[in-house]
Amino acid sequence: MNVKSKQLSSPFSTGGGGVHFESEVQASFVVLMLSGGYAPCLPCGPIKEIKLQGKIDGYDTDDLIVFVEKSDTREQRKLLGQIKYSISVTISSTQLGEVIQAAWNDFNNHEKFTKGKDVIALITGPLSATDTRNVQWLLSQARHTKGVDEFLRNAQQSNFSPPKSSEKLAVMKHHLKSANGGVDISKDDLYSFLNHFHILSYDLGKEVGVVLPLLHSHISQFHQQNPNWIWSRIVSIVQSWNQDAGTIIPDKLPEDLIDIFKQRAITEIPIELTTVQQISEKTDWNKHSHATDLALVSLVGAWNEKNESDIVVLTKLLGTNYDSWVPKAREILHRSDTPLLLKNGQWKIPKRVELLNSLGSWIFDQHLDTFKSLAVTVLTKLDPSFEFPAEDRYAASIHGKELAHSFTLRKGLAEGLAILGNNTNVCSNCSQGKVEDTVVLAIREIFTNSDWILWGSLNNLLPTLAEAAPEEFLSAVENALQLSPCPYDQLFLQEGKGVFGDNYLTGLLWALERLAWDEKYLVQVCVLLGELANHDPGGRWANRPANSLTTILLPWFSQTLAPFDKRKIAVETLIKEWPNIGWDLIIHLLPNQSQTSSGSNKPSWRKVIPDDWKDGVPQSEYWQQVLYYANLAVSSAENNVDRLIQLIDIFNNLPKPVIDRLIDIISSEKVLSLPEEQRRLIWDHLIKLTTKHKRYADAKWALSEELLTKIETIADKLAPSNPFNLYQHLFSDRDFDLYEEKGNWKEQQLKLDKLREEAIKEIFQQGGINTVIRFAESVKFPGQVGHALSSLNDPSIEQVFLPDFLTSEDKTHLALVSSFILSKYYINGWVWCDGLDRGSWNNKQVGIFLSYLPFIKGSWERLNQWLEKSQIEYWSHANVNPYQADEDLNYAIDKLLEYERPNAAIFCLYKMLHDKEKIDVKQCIQALLAALSSKEDTFTMDGYHIVELIKYLQADESVSEDDLFKVEWAYLRLLDQDRESKPKLLESRLTNDPEFFCEVLSLVYKSKKQDEPQKELTEELKGIATNAWHLLHNWKTPPGIQEDGSFDSSKFLNWLQQVKELSSESGHLEIALITIGEVLIHSPANPDGLWIHRTIGEALNDRNSAEIRDGFRTGLFNDRGVHIVDPTGKPEKELAEQYDQKAEDVENAGFQRLAATLRELADIYERESIRIQENYNQEDD
Template sequence: MTALAATPWTPAGASVWELSCRKDVTTKANEDYEKRTDVTPASDRASTVFVFATPRVWSGKEAWIAARRAEGAWKDVLAYDAEDIETWLDAASGVALEFAEDLGLTGPGLVSAQRYAREWVSASSPALTAEAIAEGRSDAIDELQLALRSRGDLPSRTRQIALFGDSVDEAVIFAAHYSGGAPVVVTAPSGWDYIEARQDIHIAIAAAPEFAIRYPQRAGLTVIVPYAKGDRRTMFAGQAGEESIVTIELPRPDMRSFQNALEKIGVETSDAGRLTQTCGRSWSVLRRQLACNPSIRRPAWLDHPSSRTLPLICLIGGWTDANEADKSFVETLAQRPYADIEADLADLAECNDPPIIRIDTVWKAKSPLELLALAAPRLNEAIVERFLTQAESILFEHDPALDLDHDKRWASHLFEKRRAYSSLLSGSVADALVKLSVRSGSDPVLENLMLDRRIANLVERTLKGASSDRWLSVSPYLPDLAEAAPETFLKALEGSLRLSDRPVAALFTETRGGGVTMVNYFWALMHAFERIAWAPHRLTRVALVLAELSRIPYDGNFGSDAYATLLQLFRAWLPQTNARLDQRMAALETLAKRSPDEAFRVAVDLLHRRDSASPAERPHWRDDDSGRADVTDDEYFGALRHAADLMIRLAEGNAERLGKCLNKLDLLGRDEQHRIYAAIETFIASDPSVEERQTLRDLLRGYVEHAKYGPLSGAALNAHLKRMIAYHDRLAPVKVEDRDAWLFQQNRRAAPTLGQKADWRANDEQITNWQEATVRELLGHGGFERLADFALSVEEPWRVGELAIRLATPPPDILTWIETAGPEFQWGAKSTQFLAGLMRVASTHNGDAARLAVFKTLPDRTPQDAAAILACFPVTRETWDLVEQLPETYAAAYWKAARPGHFMEGEEDLLYALTSLQSAGRPRTALLLIEHDSGRAPSPLIADLLEGILQGEEPEGQMPGRHGLQNLFKAMEDDGSFDRLRLAQLEFGYIKAFAYGDIRLLATLQREVASSPSLYVDLVSAIYSAEGDDRSKPPTDAEKATASNAYQILTGLRRIPGYLDDSSFEPAQFQNFADTALDLSGKCGRWNAFLSKFGELLAHTPDESSNWFPPAVADFIEDTDEDRLWSGFSIGVMNLSGGVRWVKGDGVFYDEKADRFDALATAWSTSHPKLAAAFAEIASSHRSRANRERVVHRVRQELGV
C-alpha cells in the first residue's frame, strides 16, 4: 500500500504487509519476511517498509524487529500484535464499530458507513457498486473531499456539509463511499451520544435530515446531512439553520455515464440503454425497480396527499408553464385549475426522491416507467379518453413553418411561425403513446383500457391517407408513432407509396440544403425505421419500404438517408437489427426479388476493406433490441460470403453490375473471382448491344487504372491486367465511332495498359496516339464529312477539330462544312466547339491556310454571322489585324462575340482587348481578364468597367468572383493617385458583392463614412423614414436596393470617427463628427435612428482591451444621455459576443463576459455613472444568458438530447 502521510499505525510512502493467525508467530514471521525479501528487488526494498501483523500476543516482537532492522534489507521493519491492534481499535472508533458489527456486538443509533452502504447497494439485483454511483460525478467527489479537508470559519466547532441528492439515501451512500477515513452513519438521535464520547470520530453522516437537528459541537468533527434536492425547508431546521453550511449538489449523471455504469455492473447493453431512459438516471429509482425486497419498490410519495396529480404526470411526462397552450393542455386533462395542479407538483417535488423534477419553467417526470407502474391503477376511462383526444390535437396540428418559402423555414421562429404547444409537451405526449401502448400488454389496468388498440387506431387516423402537409407536419413524431404501433405505421406508409402522388415522398422532396439553413424532414422517418427494424419479423418489410424510398430524389447530401438506413440493417459487423444471420440473408434475398438494384447495391457495399458506422437508434420502450450479442467471426464471414454470392448472381448479364463487381475482386476468394470472370465471358458471348459494350468497357478502363494501385504487382499484376485488357478489346464495337468515342470524353479514364501505377505523361502520349489514329481512320473512310459527324457526337469536339487540321491531307473542306452547319454558331454548341478546334490550332500551314480561307468568305456574311465565326479564331493580335480589315460593323460585332478567356499575354494586347470590350459594352468579360492580376490595368479603366456593370451593361455576362472583386478594389485602393470619392462610390455600389465581414476590406468607403457626418446621416436616411412620415406608400425597388446597401454598410462598419489610419485617436475630430451628425439627423427627422445606429458603432471602439472608450467617446455617451444611444450600444456589445459557438452548458462563456462588464462598470462608476450603469446592465444580461444556458443544458440532459 501507499500512504500520503504517516499515522501512528501506517508509515508514509510504500509499505508491504504480511498478516497471519498461526500459533508459531516467529516462525511464520521469518518465513514471510524471507519470501518477500527474495521476490522484491533491492531497489524497491530501499524505499519500502515491511510490516508483519498477527492477532496473537507476541512476546518476541521487539527482538524480532531489532534483528530484522539490523539486516538493512528494507527501508524499515515494523510488527504489530494483539496488544497493538487493541490500542488501534480504541483510537479508531469508526473501524472498531465496523469490527464490532462483524462480531455481532453493535449498539443502537449508529452503524459503520461501510455496513450501511453495503446493505443499501445489495438490495437490488444486480447489486449496485460505489464505482457505478460515482460514474459521471467526479466533480462532486472532488468538491466533497475539498470541503472535508477545509475547516473554513469553524476551526473549533462542528462543521456541517449539506449534500443534496435525488434521494436522502443516495446522498448517504455517496458520502459513505467518498468521505475518506472511517465515517459512521447515525441512524437515530441516540447515536450522537457515542460520537460525543469518542474524539477520534471525525466524520459522521446523518441517515436522514431529522437525525441532524441536534449533534455534538467539538473541534475536528464534520457532520454530513443528506437532503432530497427539492427539500429546502428541512435544511433550516434545528442547528442546520443556525450555522454556516457548505452546500454540495449531487448531480444526476448524464445519459452516457449512467449507461456505462449499468454495463459495468452487468446489465446488457440494450437493457442498459432502456433503463437509462426509463429510470430517469436515478440510482434510487433503479434500486426500487431492481429491488429484491418488494417493500422497497413502493416510494413514500405514493401516499402523499398531492399524489392525486400522479396520473397527470404519468400521461403527459413533461411540459413548460412558460407556454399557455401547454398549461391549457394540462388543465383540460386534469379538469382542474392550473394553480391547484402546480401546488400539488410543488409539494411532490419536495418529497424525498420525488417523482417529478422542476428546472426553471419545466416540469418533467423523473422516471416515466416507474411512474406508469405505480400510477396506472389510478388511471380511468375518462382521463384516458381526454388524453387521447388531446394527443390527437397535437398530431393533427398543421406546422405553421410550412406556410413559409423553403429558404425561410429554417428560421420559422423569426417569422413567428411556431406550433401552439412546446416541443417538450408534444414530444412527451408522443413518447407517452409508445409507453402506454407497449405496457398495455403487461399491465392489467392498461390492458382493460385497451390502450394498445386505441393508440393504434389513433396512429391510423393520423397517417392513413395522410396528405403531404400532414406527413410534413407530423414528421417530428414519426419515430414514436412507429414504435407505438409498428404494423399500423408500416401499413399507412406502404399505402401512401401506392397512391399516385405518393404524399409521403414530400418528406424527401421538401428537404433542402445543409448547414445552418438545412431543413430535413426525412431524418425522423429514418429514426422510425431504425427503432422498429430491431424486431426480426419486421426486417423484410422495413427493408422493402426503405428500398422504395431510396429511389426518391432530394436536395442535399445527407449521410442518414433511406439507402444508408437500409444498408445498416445488413452491415456484417454491426447489423442494426436483432435478426439472426439466416433471417437477415433471407430478407436480403426477398429484397433482391422485389428491388434488385437496391439489393445489388447493398451486397456490393457489404464487401469493403474499411468501413465506419454509428449505432442506430434503438426502441425507447419495446425490448426488440434486447439480448443483441456481439457479431461472431463465423457470423461476420457468413454475411460476407452471402453478399458476394448475391452480388455475382445479380450481376450476371448486366454490364454495369459486372463492372462494379470488378472493384471487389481483391476482396474475394479465388472461386468468387472465377465466377465473375465466367460471368463476363458469358456476357461477351451473348452479343451485347453497343450501349452495353460501352458501359462495361468504361468500367473496365476504370478498374485497370484502379488495379495498378492495388495489392498485386509485377508479373501477377500484368497477368491480371492482360485479362482485363483482353475483355476490353473483345468488347469493342465494330464501328469506329462507337469504339473510340471514349477517347474524346471530358473525364476519360487512363489508357488501359500494363505496368504498375500510371505514368501520366506516357498515358497522355498514348491517348494522343489513339486519338490521331481514330481521326486518320475516319478521314480515310468517309472523309471530313464523317469526321465532322463524329465530332458532333463526342464530348470534346474541339479536340477532333484540332487534330483534323494537323492530320488532314489535303486540308479539309471546312468551307463546305460551315455552309452545312451554319450560318449561326452559338457559343457552347458542339458545332462551334468543333469550328474553334479547327481555327485555334497552333500555327501550322494547314491552320493558317484554313483560317485565311474562312476569313475570305466573311464579307459575304452578315456582321453577326461573321462575328460568330471569328469568335472561334485565336484571340490574338493576328486575328485582330484581320478584323480591322473588315468594315467597322464587323469589328463591333466581333468584340461583342469574342471569348478572350481569363488571361492574355502582352500589356499592349491586354489594354487593347480591355478597351475594345469596353467599347462593345462588355465590362464583365473585360474584368475576367484581370481579376487575378488587377495590377496590369490602370485604375481609371477598372473603375470605368465596374461602373459599366452598375449601369446594366452585359447583364448576362459572367461576373468576376468575390476574390477577384477584392483584388480589383485593392488595386484601386493601392493607387494613391486614384480619386478617393469615386472609389468610395464604387465600393457602395458593390457592397452586395461582399459578405458582411468583408466590408472591412472596403477601406476607402469605411474611411469616407467615418469622416463624413453628412454621408453617415444620408445612409441612415436611406434605411429609415423620417419620424412622422406617412409610411403607407411602399418603397420602390431602387429605394429598397439603396436601403439594403446602406444597411449592409452601417452594419459592417467598424471604423469609429476620430480614429486615424495609424489607430491614433483625435478627440476633436470625433466630437465634430458627433455634433454635426446629431444636428443633421435632427433636421431630417432621423434623430432616434441615428442615435441607435451610432450607439451600435461605438460598441466597436478599438480600446476594448482596457476601459473600452477613450475619454472623449465616454463623455459623449454620458452627456448625450439618450435611451436610443444606450440601446444601440447595448445591442452592439451583445452582437460582439459572437454567433454560433459550441455550447458546453456551463455558462462560463457568458460568465466571463459578465465579469468583464462588471469590471468596466466599476472602472467608470465615479467619473461616468450613467455609462457605468449601462455596463452593469450589460453584465446582468450576460449573467442571465449564462443561467439560461445552464437551464437549457439541464433540460436537454433530462430529455436525453
C-alpha cells in the same frame, strides 16, 4: 468531371528537404495512431491504418491516406493528404494546380471518397501571412455557412471577409476550372469542394516549431527518457514503408515500438464507493395519498405548464381542475426521492416505467379510455407550418404557425403509448387485454385516413409510435403506400433543393429500422423500405430508404437479430417484389462497396436487443453471407448487360468461385452473340479492368496474371470490329484510367494523345468527316476529338467545320470546332489561320473564329484586317484571358469598354495592376462606373479586382475628388475596414464636414418635423438611402481623428456642436446623436492610459447626451457581431467583467453617467450568460 493529373508524389525526385518533411508529416500520424491521438479534420476516433503513396490504390491525393474509426459507431472516415514543403495560393502556382487537380479527381471518385464524411487535406509548411488569413478564412466560411449563397455573399461582403479573400477564391476557381478540363464548375460544386478541402500548416523540419514538441509530448506519455530517439525511429520506419507504398497498421510495426506504446492499466475506485451513503426513508408511492394522480400523470410523462393546451389535457386526464393538482405536484416535488422534475415550467417524470410498474394498479379502464382519446386528439393535430411552402417553413413560428400543444407533451403521450404497449401487465386492475387494445386502437385511429401532412407532423414521433404497436404501425405504412396519391411522394418533395428544405421521412425510416431488429418484422420492413425506395426521387439528405436497407443487412455490421437464413428470405422477397431496388441492395452488400456504417436506429422501449449483445460477426459467417450475395448478384445479372458491367467494375471484390462463374457467363455464346453496341459496353469495362490491374500488378489487390490473360482473351472476342465503337473508350473523363504503366505520367499522356490521333485517323479514313462528327457526339469529351482531328491535314475537315459549325447551336459541334481551331493554331500558328478561305464567311463567323484563338495582339491585328467595321461578334464573345496577352492590353480595354464589357475590362486592368504596369486612371474610372449597369453575367464581376483598383485610384493624386466620390459611392458596399480598404474620401467627409454628415443622415431617416414635405420613395431613392445607411453604419473614424491618427479635441467639439445645430434645424437631432454614439466606440485612448479619450468621455457623460450614450451602448453590443454560443456562457461572463471594469475606470475619471451605461451592458451579458447555461442544462436533462 475528372481529368488527368500529374504524378503528385515521388519521394525520390522532390529533393531532400521535401522528402524529409513528407516523412516527418507521415510519421506524425503514426505517433497519433500509436499514442491514441486523433487525426485533424476528422471526428474523434482511433486511427486504424495509414496508407502511404496511395496512387497504387487509385487515389490521386496520394502521399497519405489516414483511416479513422468513430468510437461510438465504428464508422470509417478517411483523410486524403497531399504533402508539400512549401506552397503559395496563386494562379501561377503549378504546385497548387497539381494539388487541386488531384483533389478534384478524388472528390469526384465515389468509389474512393465519401462526400460529407471524408476530407482532403493539403499539408504544408507555414503559409504566408496573406494565405493564412485569407485562404483559411474562406475554407472556414465554407464549413460554417448554411449554403453556397451565404458563403459567396460573405466572401464579397466587406465587413466579413479579410482583404484578399476574393482574390484567393478566384485562385481556387481558376485551378478547379483547370482540373475540370477547362470548364467552370458550378457554385454548388465549388462550395461542396471547399467544405471538404483543408489546409494544414505543419512547422516540422525547422529547428524551432510547435508541432514536434507536441509530438514529443505524446511520446513521453509512454516513454519519458528518450522521446527524440523514438521519434527518429518512427521517421526511419516511415521512410522505409514509404518506398514500398505500404500500409501501416499498429500490429505490423516492430514489436519494440508496439511495446513502448502499450497503454498502462489504470484502476479506479468503484463509483458506488465515491459517494457517502446517506440513510433516508424511501417513499412507497403506491401508498401515497396522491398515488392516483401520480399514476395518471405518469401516462403523459411531461408537459409545459406555461402552455394552455397542455393544461387542458392534464385537466381532462386528472378529471379535476389543474390548479388543484399543482399543490399536490409541488408537495411531491419537495420529497428527496421525488419522481417529478420541474425546470422552467417543464414538468417531467424521468423514470416513468419504474413509476408505472409501482402505480399501475391505480389505473382503471376509464382512465385508459380518457388517455387514448387525448393521445389521438393531440397527435392527429396537423402542424400549421405546412401551410407555408417548404422554403419558407423555417419562419412559420415567426408568424405564429405552431402546434397548439408543446412538443414536450406530444412526445410524452407517444412515449406513454410505447410504455403501455410493451408493459401490458402493468395495469393490474384493468380488464384483460385492455392495455393492449388501448394502444393498438390508438395507433389505428391516429393513422386512419392519414395524409402527408399528418405523417410530416408526426415525423419526430414515428419511431416511438412504431414501438407502441409494431403490427398496427406496419399496416398503416403499407396502407399509405397503396394510396393514390401516396402521401410519401409529397413528403419526398418537401426536401427540395434549397437551404431550408427538410427531410420529413427520417422518422419513418428510423421507425422501420427499430422494428427490423426483431426477426418477426424483418421481411415486412425490408419490403416496405424497398417500396419507399422505389418512390424516392433522390435528394441531398443521406437518410434514404435504400441506405436504411443497406444499413440493416450489411454482412459485417448487420443491424438485426434475425439469423442469416431469415435475412436471405428478406433479400429474396425484396428482389421478387422490387427487382431494381433489390439489385442495388445486393451490390451494396458486396465487399468494399459499403465500408462505413453509423448503425441503425435502435429500439428504446421494446426490449429486443439483449444486454450482452455485441456488434460484429464471425469471419466464417461474414464470408458465408458474401458468397451468397455475390452468387445472387451474378444470377440477377446473367441476362442484363448493365448489371454485368456493374459486376465487372467490382471484379476483384468478388469471391473466387463467383469470379469463375462470372467469367463463364461473359464468355458464353449468349454474350458473344449480342449486338456489337452491347458487346462494346462489356468489352470497354473489361479493358479498363485489365489496364488497371496490369498497371498495379504488384499491388495486393491485383488480379493474377493468369486470370488477366483469361479476361483479355474474352475481351478480344468481344472487341468491336467497327472503329466507331472500338475507340470510344479513349475519349473518356479519366485519362489516368487509360494509362498503361505507372511512373512517367507525361510520357503516358503523350502515348494516349497519339492513340487518340490514330483512332480518329482510322475513323476518318473509314467514314470521312461526318463519321468523325457522329463519333464526337457519342463520346464524353468531344473537345478531345477536335484536338486529335487537328493532327490530320485534310482540307475536307475545314470545309465541313468552317464556317458552318461556328454558328451552330449544338454544344458538341461547338466543343469540336473550338478545340480544333485552337489546336490547329498551336500546331501551325498564324500561317494556318491566314491561309483559310474566308470568302463565304459572314461577320459573325469571322468574329467567333477569332474568339476561339488566344487573347493576344495577333488576334486583334487580324480582327482589324478581317473585320474593320463589324467587330462586335469578336469583342462580345472573346474569352478574355489577359494572362495570355503579351502586350497592348490598353487597346483591348478600350475595345471591351466600347463593346459594353466593362467587367472584362476590369479583369485586364487588374492584370496590369498586378504586373505593376501604369494604368490609365480615366480608363479605369470609366470601366468601374460602366460595370454598374453592365449586362454581362454577374459571375464575371470580381469584387477583389474592383477593390484593388479603387485603392489604386485613392492613392493617385491625379484623380479628381468628384471622380473618386462617384466611384466610392458606387462601390460603397465593397469598401470596408476589414478588407484593408475603405471609402477614404467619403469617411473623411463624414469626419470633417458636419454638413455632409447631416445630409447623409437625412437620406436615411425621416425628419421629425411635422411640416417637412415627404418625398415619393422611388427605387432610385431607396438605393441612395441604402448606400447612405451602409456608409453610416460602417463608419469607424470618429470626428477629430487626423490623417496621422492623432486626436484634435477642438475639431471634435466644433464638429459636434455644428451637427447638433444643423440636425436640430432639420428634425434629425435624436438620430444624429445616436449615430454619433455608435461611431464613438472607436474612440482613441487618452494619453494618460484611460481606455477612452477624456474629451469624448466628457461628451458622452454630459447630462444632455442620453441619446449619444444610447448609441454608444448599441454600438458596443452590435460590435460583437456573429458568434458561436458557448454552452458554458463563459464568453458572456467575460464581457460582463470587461464592461464592469471599464465602468469602474470611467467612474473614477469622473464620468458617472457613462459608467452607468456600461454597467447596464454588463448586466445584459451577465443575464445572458445565466440564460445560456440554463437552456443547455435543460437540454441535457
